[in-house]
Amino acid sequence: MSHAAEKQREPNLPASVVMTWYQVTLSAIGDAVLTTDPEGRVTYMNPVAESLTGWVADEAHGHPLEEVLCIVNEETRLAAEHPVLKVIETGLVRGMANHTLLIAKDGTERPIDDSAAPVRDGNGNLIGVVMVFRDISEQRRSERAVQEALTYAQGIIDTVRDPLLVLDAGLRVRSASRSFYEAFGVTPEETEGRPVYELGNGQWDVPQLRTLLEDVLPKDTSFRDFEVEHAFEGLGRRRMLLNGRKVRRPGAGSELILLSIEDVTPTWRAGVDFADNRERYRVIVEGATGFAIFTFDTEGVITSWNVGAEAMLGYSEAEILGQHFRVIFTPEDVEARQADQEMRTAAAEGRALDERWHLKKGGEPFWAQGLVMPLKDDSGETRGFLKIIRDKTEERRLQDALKRRTEELEEADIHKNEFLAMLAHELRNPLAAIRNAVTLAARSGTKEDLEWSREVTSRQVKNFSHLVDDLLDVSRITQGKIQLRKEVVEAGPVLRHAVEAVRPLVEERKHQLLLSFTSTDLRIEADPTRLEQMLVNLLTNAAKYTPSGGRIQLIAGVEGGEFVCRVRDNGVGIPPELLPRMFDLFAQADRSLARSEGGLGIGLTLVRSLAELHGGTVTATSEGPDKGSEFVLRLPAVVSPAAPGDGLPRGPDKTPRRGLRVLVVDDNEDTARGMARLLRLTGHTVWVAHNGPDALARGREHTPEVVVLDIGLPGMDGYEVADLLRKEDCCKSAVIIAVSGYGQEQARGRSGAAGFDHHLVKPVDFEELLAVMKQAEPRP
Numbered sequence: 114m115s116h117a118a119e120k121q122r123e124p125n126l127p128a129s130v131v132m133t134w135y136q137v138t139l140s141a142i143g144d145a146v147l148t149t150d151p152e153g154r155v156t157y158m159n160p161v162a163e164s165l166t167g168w169v170a171d172e173a174h175g176h177p178l179e180e181v182l183c184i185v186n187e188e189t190r191l192a193a194e195h196p197v198l199k200v201i202e203t204g205l206v207r208g209m210a211n212h213t214l215l216i217a218k219d220g221t222e223r224p225i226d227d228s229a230a231p232v233r234d235g236n237g238n239l240i241g242v243v244m245v246f247r248d249i250s251e252q253r254r255s256e257r258a259v260q261e262a263l264t265y266a267q268g269i270i271d272t273v274r275d276p277l278l279v280l281d282a283g284l285r286v287r288s289a290s291r292s293f294y295e296a297f298g299v300t301p302e303e304t305e306g307r308p309v310y311e312l313g314n315g316q317w318d319v320p321q322l323r324t325l326l327e328d329v330l331p332k333d334t335s336f337r338d339f340e341v342e343h344a345f346e347g348l349g350r351r352r353m354l355l356n357g358r359k360v361r362r363p364g365a366g367s368e369l370i371l372l373s374i375e376d377v378t379p380t381w382r383a384g385v386d387f388a389d390n391r392e393r394y395r396v397i398v399e400g401a402t403g404f405a406i407f408t409f410d411t412e413g414v415i416t417s418w419n420v421g422a423e424a425m426l427g428y429s430e431a432e433i434l435g436q437h438f439r440v441i442f443t444p445e446d447v448e449a450r451q452a453d454q455e456m457r458t459a460a461a462e463g464r465a466l467d468e469r470w471h472l473k474k475g476g477e478p479f480w481a482q483g484l485v486m487p488l489k490d491d492s493g494e495t496r497g498f499l500k501i502i503r504d505k506t507e508e509r510r511l512q513d514a515l516k517r518r519t520e521e522l523e524e525a526d527i528h529k530n531e532f533l534a535m536l537a538h539e540l541r542n543p544l545a546a547i548r549n550a551v552t553l554a555a556r557s558g559t560k561e562d563l564e565w566s567r568e569v570t571s572r573q574v575k576n577f578s579h580l581v582d583d584l585l586d587v588s589r590i591t592q593g594k595i596q597l598r599k600e601v602v603e604a605g606p607v608l609r610h611a612v613e614a615v616r617p618l619v620e621e622r623k624h625q626l627l628l629s630f631t632s633t634d635l636r637i638e639a640d641p642t643r644l645e646q647m648l649v650n651l652l653t654n655a656a657k658y659t660p661s662g663g664r665i666q667l668i669a670g671v672e673g674g675e676f677v678c679r680v681r682d683n684g685v686g687i688p689p690e691l692l693p694r695m696f697d698l699f700a701q702a703d704r705s706l707a708r709s710e711g712g713l714g715i716g717l718t719l720v721r722s723l724a725e726l727h728g729g730t731v732t733a734t735s736e737g738p739d740k741g742s743e744f745v746l747r748l749p750a751v752v753s754p755a756a757p758g759d760g761l762p763r764g765p766d767k768t769p770r771r772g773l774r775v776l777v778v779d780d781n782e783d784t785a786r787g788m789a790r791l792l793r794l795t796g797h798t799v800w801v802a803h804n805g806p807d808a809l810a811r812g813r814e815h816t817p818e819v820v821v822l823d824i825g826l827p828g829m830d831g832y833e834v835a836d837l838l839r840k841e842d843c844c845k846s847a848v849i850i851a852v853s854g855y856g857q858e859q860a861r862g863r864s865g866a867a868g869f870d871h872h873l874v875k876p877v878d879f880e881e882l883l884a885v886m887k888q889a890e891p892r893p
Contacts, residue, residue: 143161143247144161144245144246144247145158145159145161145162145164145165145166145245145246145247145248146158146159146161146162146243146244146245147159147162147178147181147182147243147244147246148232148241148242148243148244149178149197149201149241149242149244150240150241151201151239151240151241151242152201153177153178153179153195153197153198153201153242154175154176154177154178155173155174155175155176155177155178155181156174156175156241157170157174158170158173158181162246165215165217165223165225165246165248166181166182166215166217166218167217167218167219167221168181168218178195178197178198179192179195182195182197182215182244183215183216183217184213184214184215184216184225185213185214185216186212186213186214187212187213187214187224188212193213193214196208196227196228196229196244197229197242197244199229200229200230200231200242201231201239201242204231204239205231206228206229206230206231207228207229208226208227208228208229212224213225213226213227215246215248223248223249223250224248224249224250224253225246225247225248225249226246226247226249226252227244227245227246227247228244228245228246229242229243229244229245230242230243274292275290275292275373275374275375275376276289276290276292276293276296276297276373276374276376277289277290277292277293277371277372277373277374278290278293278309278371278372278374279360279369279370279371279372280309280326280369280370280372281369281370282330282368283308284308284309284310284323284326284327284370285306285307285308285309286304286305286306286307286308286309286312287305287369288305289301289304289305293374296348296374296376297313297345297346297347297348298346298347298348299312299313309326309372310322310323313345313346314345314346316341316343316345317341319341321339322339322341322355325339325357326357326370326372329357329358329359329370330359330368330370333359335356335357335358335359336355336356336357336358337356338354338355338356339354339355339356339357340352340353340354340355341353341355351376351378352376352377352378353374353375353376353377354374354375354377355372355373355374355375356372356373356375357370357371357372357373358370358371359371403421403503404421404501404502404503405419405421405422405424405425405426405500405501405502405503405504406419406421406422406499406500406501406502407419407422407433407438407499407500408488408497408498408499408500409437409438409497409498409500410496410497410498411456411495411496411497411498412437413437413438413439413452413453413456414435414436414437414438415433415434415435415436415437415438416434416497417430417434418430418433418434422502425473425479425502425504426441426471426473426474426502427473427474427475428440428474437452438452438500439452440472441471441472441473442469442471442472443469443470443471443472443478446469446470451469455467455483455485455500456485456498458485459485459486459487459498460487460495460498463486463487464484464485464486465483465484465485466482466483466484466485467482467483468480468481468482468483468505469481469483471483471502479504479506480504480505480506480508480509480510481502481503481504481505481506482502482503482505483500483501483502483503484500484501484502485498485499485500486498486499486501487499544573544577547569547570547573547574549569550565550566550567550569550570550573551566551570553565553566554566554567572617574876577876578876578878582874583715583716583719584715595726597639597640597643597726597727598640598642599638599639599640599727600638600639600640600641601636601637601638601751602636602637602638602639602641602644603635603636604635604636604637604639604644604669604676604678605630605635605669607641607644607645607648608628608635608648608667608669608678609628610645611645611648611649611652611667612626612628612652612667614645614649614652615649615652615653615656618653618656618657619652619656619665622656622659622661622662622663623661623662624656624659624661624662624663624664624665625662625663625664625665626652626665626666626667627664627665627666627667628667628669629666629667629668629669630668630669630670631668631669631670631671632669632670632671634671635669635670635671635676635750636750636751637676637748637749637750637751638749638751639727639748640727643723643726643727644727644748646719646723647719647720647723647724647731647746648667648678648680648746650716650717650719650720651678651680651720651731651744651746652665652667652680653716654680654716654717654744655680655681655682655684655742655744656682658682658684658685658742659682659683659684659685659741660684660685663682663683663684664682664683665680665681665682666679666680666681666682667679667680668681671750674749674750675729675747675748675749675750676729676747676748676749676750677745677746677747678745678746678747678748679743679744679745679746680743680744680745680746681741681742681743682741682742682743683741684741684742685738685739686735686736686737686738686739686740686741686742687733687735687737687738687742688737688738689737692733692734692735695717695733696717696718696720696721696731696733697718717731717733720744720746724746724747724748727748727749728748728749729746729747729748729749730746730747731744731745731746731747732744732745733745772795772796772797772798773797773798773818773819773886773889774797774798774800774815774816774817774818774819775792775797775798775799775800775817775818775819775820775821775886776799776800776801776802776808776811776812776815776817776819776820776821777789777792777799777800777801777802777821778801778802778803778804778805778807778808778820778821778822778823778826778831778834779801779803779821779823779826779852780803780804780823780825780826780827781823782803784823785801785802785803786801788821788877789801791879795883797819797886800815800817804826804827804828804829805826805828805829805830805833805834805837806829808820808822808834808838809834809837809838809841812838812841812843812844813841813843815843816843816844817843817844817847818847818848818889819847819848819849819850819886819889820835820838820844820847820848820849820850821850821852821882822834822835822838822849822850822851822852822869823852823853824851824852824853824855824864825853825854831851831852831853831867832863832864832867835849835851835867835868835869836867836868838868839868847889848870848871848885848886848888848889849868849869849870849871850869850870850871850872850873850882850885850886851864851867851869851871851872851873852873852875852877853872853873853874853875854874854875855874860872870885870888871885873885
């Protein structure tokens with residue numbers, strides 16, 4: 114019949130019916146189908162396409178393909194080229210590149226595979242493009258699972274000397290052991306990828322063997338000691354025993370068949386029963402490299418011990434055989450009879466899996482995952498057990514370290530918040546007192562009120578300055594930037610200076626402070642400033658935590674080559690639970706007597722840090738609440754004979770020989786004028802400038818002998834002003850003193866490099882300023 118006649122016989126169906134058939138057909142297939150017009154706009158989507166893209170067909174209709182089908186490269190995350198657009202451009206069938214991800218409307222990502230083809234009318238004109246694509250997520254997972262299972266199986270076969278084959282579900286060879294290639298004289302190219310029954314000259318093409326292999330995966334069966342007697346190429350007639358079992362890496366989804374081949378020709382010919390050897394071989398196959406594998410009988414006595422066990426546990430085979438396997442358990446687990454429990458569980462349930470601490474030879478503990486399985490004979494009776502151990506100490510250590518670090522960070526965050534709240538409180542205290550004093554001075558003109566306001570302001574400024582200094586010292590010590598200026602000093606004068614420094618607080622509290630020496634030679638190599646700071650902090654701590662009218666003792670001497678200073682008080686004492694944390698940062702106790710006095714809990718931390726920098730220690734003892742406390746500072750003493758004149762240098766005379774010409778430069782008018790008034794009271798001639806250009810002008814005009822220069826000037830900063838002043842004839846020999854809110858070593862170093870002679874930290878101690886000015890030579 115002609116083609117024309119055939120056409121006439123085709124039913125002339127309405128277009129709507131044809132379209133219905135078309136849609137029903139496309140809806141029934143398992144792949145996603147999407148069509149576009151010649152411009153790449155979506156015209157149709159079947160339900161699978163709707164599910165994968167997240168778009169409803171009616172909603173997607175007319176939208177550009179790139180909006181509905183969002184695809185990116187899986188590796189680069191860049192937009193992938195649409196095969197539909199390529200078909201429109203070239204008119205040819207196109208497939209999508211590898212590693213393509215489809216991003217659904219809700220953001221879900223799926224790997225897909227697809228192809229696109231042109232749709233033409235009867236004249237060959239392009240009227241659209243049809244694209245078929247599918248979700249290959251399961252395929253990807255299967256491929257990964259197969260590869261993981263293959264890698265796992267390869268790890269097993271590499272530990273066994275006898276030939277092994279790894280087969281997939283189609284009984285094709287996926288890999289083989291080196292011993293297989295050597296035993297049968299074949300190459301991987303001749304073996305891998307081929308059905309097992311096609312290998313060699315058909316030696317494995319045995320119907321019963323094929324049936325056994327085909328049942329391993331679907332029926333989860335295994336077989337042992339299947340005999341094959343055959344004339345092998347290059348080997349002659351041999352007898353082989355085949356063992357087949359499923360192999361699956363724990364947690365993986367793919368399964369393979371492990372086929373072991375044992376050449377029993379020698380024993381076959383000699384008539385020797387190798388049943389015990391085959392059982393031992395089965396145990397080896399179930400092991401894996403990197404694991405400790407050993408067997409023990411039903412009484413728990415070890416009967417075999419592999420190399421992995423020797424490496425992991427430290428016992429050689431000779432010294433461990435015959436011992437009970439509880440030897441590797443901790444004393445607690447031995448007492449709890451965990452070894453017996455493992456055997457009971459394995460015998461009853463077929464396996465016993467757990468994680469616990471085990472002991473190596475010598476008693477070193479390690480965290481292990483252990484598996485115990487029963488070994489049964491042909492009748493099914495348990496003859497012994499196999500134990501496989503994996504060392505997971507490092508994994509456990511990392512988990513514990515992560516947990517500890519998390520707890521430390523959480524605790525640090527709590528301390529930080531507590532400290533910030535405490536800091537806000539401590540900053541408000543001196544500010545409140547200063548505000549009240551200033552208000553009183555402004556409203557009352559009496560001499561008594563003015564004197565009280567002056568004393569309060571002076572005292573609170575010192576408290577404020579001490580608070581800031583402590584914070585800066587903590588910062589420097591934490592960053593390792595603090596530097597000691599050690600020298601051989603006589604500790605006696607330093608001790609007396611410290612006592613004088615805390616005397617106002619001691620007298621305010623009506624304490625009795627006693628200083629005594631148990632040695633005459635108290636020379637030590639130390640930074641005298643830091644030594645005094647440690648002593649002041651210890652004495653201040655004693656004064657604050659001792660009720661009014663208390664007794665404080667400062668006892669110094671040399672004991673065993675160490676300078677030992679003891680600060681004792683009969684104050685509130687220290688609770689036992691607080692003693693271990695007394696010197697930790699911000700570990701201020703809730704000791705009600707001194708809590709009202711404030712403090713950030715950093716003074717004792719500074720003492721410990723400074724003592725350690727000097728190579729010494731500081732400790733605290735107390736018999737408990739209300740029983741006082743004792744702090745003991747120990748530093749290395751100087752045992753060499755004293756040189757004439759050794760000891761703490763005499764302090765400089767802080768009163769200049771006559772008034773000096775002084776230029777004060779500070780952009781804060783109150784600070785500048787206040788400093789100028791103080792200097793004039795001590796007999797100096799003072800000029801004031803508030804910026805760099807004014808400072809240069811007044812310097813040229815008045816030729817100052819001392820320049821007190823603020824670093825933080827607007828515009829031209831103090832470093833630049835100091836450099837320019839040094840270049841002027843009027844100030845080449847002047848003593849230029851930097852005044853800054855920064856006291857770190859870095860800030861002091863920069864001041865020196867800029868030409869400053871000294872660096873003082875705000876708020877400036879006036880007596881310290883006078884001592885520094887003493888170095889200036891008065892000029893006519």
